[in-house]
Amino acid sequence: MALHTLNRAPADQSCVTRCLNALADNDALLLIEDGVYAALPGHQALFAALPDSVSLYVLQPDLQARGISEKVRDVFTPIDDAGFVQLACDQDKVVSWF
Amino acid sequence: MALHTLNRAPADQSCVTRCLNALADNDALLLIEDGVYAALPGHQALFAALPDSVSLYVLQPDLQARGISEKVRDVFTPIDDAGFVQLACDQDKVVSWF
């Protein structure tokens, strides 16, 4: 099981697609930095093909900075920095997509 | 009339599309740096909708560095640094896409 972090906004389709295609069963995805915009309702379709076993997270300070805390879909669990560390521990490895 | 330079490779679809959509009649496009890969035959479709009056150039030192001088489509005119300067003079302005 791997934690994947994604820090690129949706217009970087190549990076976002690469990341999403790399997600295997029971992996976790954490959107960070500009990556958090993918949690907005307008990008729902990107995530349609993911296995149900993939868990979705988003870094709260990055949502807040960008003024979209109230706008993101609730399939994404907001976490803080401590939660990011915890996820990195819970999974076997961390893959950074940027 | 504007000279547009593009330095991003085709996987940066957002940048490439933005650049191509911005090309107006009689504009010129110069592919530089990683942008030169778009001159390979595999990316021909990207350029299908351009007006015939748009002229297409590619920076020769960048082709050579990447080992693709012999592989690019011949609708692209290879130019050197002096040719780049000349194009910038011939057009009213230069728009850099990156």
Add this chain to the structure above:
Amino acid sequence: MSAKKKVLIINRRAPYGRSNARDSLDVALTCGVFELPVSLLFADDGVYQLLGEHDAQGIGQKNLSATMAALPMYDIDQLYVCEQSLKTQGLETSDLANAPTAVDQDAIQQLIKEHDVVLTF
């Protein structure tokens, strides 16, 4: 400064992840101070710069939305947003601060034509 060149600044990047949005805003404000006419176009991820109510303290940066709100005080009121980008991002102009004018591809080509200098960030 005598020559009144018209400057178009194109913003394609999301705020905060990279410094581009901030760098661009600083150039726009300086154009305003020196009374060089400047228009701003937001496209691709740049449209996210127009979502209001930022709170960037938690990531150690300054709020850009506050600075954006100050643009009219510098006589910067020509703001445009790419309607195709809005659609791609699932946004409406009503979601945006600064009330930009939505423009299509032809209008963007026209903007580039009408300005003397185009800067991209």
Add this chain to the structure above:
Amino acid sequence: MSAKKKVLIINRRAPYGRSNARDSLDVALTCGVFELPVSLLFADDGVYQLLGEHDAQGIGQKNLSATMAALPMYDIDQLYVCEQSLKTQGLETSDLANAPTAVDQDAIQQLIKEHDVVLTF
């Protein structure tokens, strides 16, 4: 160094435009020197790193293709290329140096699973 962690390096960027390709290669060679098993995956624009016969003197850089050719001397022979990326770029494996193994999405997920550490460039 006792622990023999298996390292996967994923290369997504074209050579020369940014320093990523070179930075990645330097890490791979160092893994080789220190006998840490390393595999390389080339995807997206990273597949262009595998086009041979570079001549980067005109842009003031060192040829990466020469260094790539030296990988086997460092016992780095696990090279993979994303077949979807090749298709998108209009390339065939026969266009590529270093004879990488073409892999699909499932095989890429498997590669990530099988390695202990994944680095991206």
Add this chain to the structure above:
Amino acid sequence: MGFFLWQNSWLQMIFTLIVQAAPYSHQSADTAYRFAKSLLDQGHSLHRVFFYADGVHTGSALASPPQDEPNIPERWQQLAQDHQLDLVVCIAAAVRRGVLDANESGRYSKPGHNLADGFELSGLGQLVEAIAVSDRTLTFGA
């Protein structure tokens, strides 16, 4: 007590972080710092931070951000002091980009040096060693 030790050793992870991004240009330079601070706060251990590519500018002694913005190099220095961290700046990436310690400044006959205290120039071997001995390696990319 035995249970406590077992639980503790199971919970405590050894991390290595790779920072590829330049401070003040990419947010990930800041994200990396916050991650480091948080993992240390939780009692994990940070074996090494390896600054690579434009990340080498994190080691600048001369960075002078405005008073109301974080001084990223100084925050790393403080964290290193509080937790005896090993902050390694890739020597090959650094010298070409103008980040030098006294030794390298002498070697290249340069008029000064600018590597901040608490950072150390060293080679990629330090990265590979860190990967080999750490439970988790994370990259913060540009």
Add this chain to the structure above:
Amino acid sequence: MGFFLWQNSWLQMIFTLIVQAAPYSHQSADTAYRFAKSLLDQGHSLHRVFFYADGVHTGSALASPPQDEPNIPERWQQLAQDHQLDLVVCIAAAVRRGVLDANESGRYSKPGHNLADGFELSGLGQLVEAIAVSDRTLTFGA
């Protein structure tokens, strides 16, 4: 002769270049130099080069690339010397990134300074002035 003068004044353009990219990380730092050299070789004039964002590292006096790679800051210095160029490094972008001249080093009580000879720290007004008086402004982006 009149024709020659007319033709010459028509042909000679005034350029301003904006460099946003860091040397050794992005090729556009090198492309910008080659463009500058080529326009000067052709008899055009270069009103100003404005180094912005990570481009400010071009002004480093400490950059020490290997012997067989170009020294990008030195090449700009040489070009500036040969053609009396105005190389302006954005002061706000530079000081936060650790590129300081003697003045700024004093202001921030830093142990040294690293702005290379031939470069000058100044504000964005220099960019706007340059845009206003130049025939062509080109950005070399990261």
